[in-house]
Amino acid sequence: MIPKRKLKKEKKGAGRLVRTLFLGITLCLMFFSPALAYEKIVVLYPAVSPILIELGALDMIVGTTRSDHAVKGVVKVGSHLRPNIELLNALAPDLIIAGSRRAFPYEMKERVKADIFYYDPATLDDILVKIKKIGAMLERKDKAENLVARLKKRLSEISSLPRQPSVIYEVMAEPLRVAGKKSILTSIISAAGGNNLVSINKKHAVISTEKVLKLTPDFYVYQVGPMNKNPVPPEERPFYKSLKSKFIRINELEFARPGINAFDAAVKLNIIFKGAAHE
Structure with a gap:
């Protein structure tokens, strides 16, 4: 038969253990559960x-x-x-x-x-x-x-291309600012089967028109939108008269924002590349 004093001690110990476990579970829920309270x-x-x-x-x-x-x-x-x-x-x-x-x-x-x-x-x-x-x-x-x-x-809708086209993507016409290596646009170009010729390790890079002429891209893509309002079409700019690139105008909001739209943009750009390859 277990003595009453020992029984009381065991009950107290069990009660203390239950309280400790309850506190531990509560703290875990507070600090380690996902932020389930997000409402606004x-x-x-x-x-x-x-x-x-x-x-x-x-x-x-x-x-x-x-x-x-x-x-x-x-x-x-x-x-x-x-x-x-x-x-x-x-x-x-x-x-x-x-x-x-x-x-x-x-x-x-x-x-x-x-x-x-x-x-x-x-x-x-x-x-x-x-x-x-x-x-x-x-x-x-x-x-x-x-x-x-x-x-x-x-x-997965993107088609393979007979060769990888080279690209320069104009973010802003004046001053001339283009997509760099860290831009979502470089990832879109790559997914579409192309290669961004600007390897500067920034989102956007300022380069000269002389540099563009030297790089001679297959495609010169220029966006129109908040960052590039009403640019003069590149083919009408005097300093690009000798550039043999295909000039492609696109909507900035469809391409430049890194969201769901970027996947559609990659497919659209691939279609443009594919169409040019069959010309």
Whole structure:
């Protein structure tokens, strides 16, 4: 027969163990479970909004930038480089999705009471990784996996080319700024079967027209949009008269934003390359 004193001690020990386990489980749930409490999101990078819509999280978006036209009826908090911090805090978001640490630096981060997720992919593969991370954060893993599968399937539509065309991509005409090695545009060109001749290790690089003439690309792609408003068509520029490239005009918003659109852009560019190859 177990003495009463010993029985009491064992009961106390068991009770202490239960309380310790309960506290440990509670702490684990608090610190190691995904951020399940996200209910209000501010998107400071327009390429992200279509992703959130695809993940079924449209109703979570409470604010976007002025240039974000994918989401209607929410508060516009300024630009991605100059968001209104007071307005951000008034919206009381749980999560802010920013483009980069340069766009939303530490000083800004310290002034808001929300988690910050940086979305700044440099390649198509990076976009897929970011989609999965966002899906996990918002408890939409299955939808994220489905979206990734659809985007990969879209890339499977790209045809092989008889040879790899060389490309220069004009981001801005004056001063002449082109896509560099770190640009999402280089990944799009590569996926489409081409090769960006500008190997400078930056997103955008300023180069001379003489350099363009020396590189002699097969394709000179120039975008038209917010960064390159109403450029003179390259074939009409006097200094490009001797350039034998095929000049291709494209919509900046369809190509330059690193989001879902980038996969369609790769397919479209491949079709352009393929068409030229059969001429």
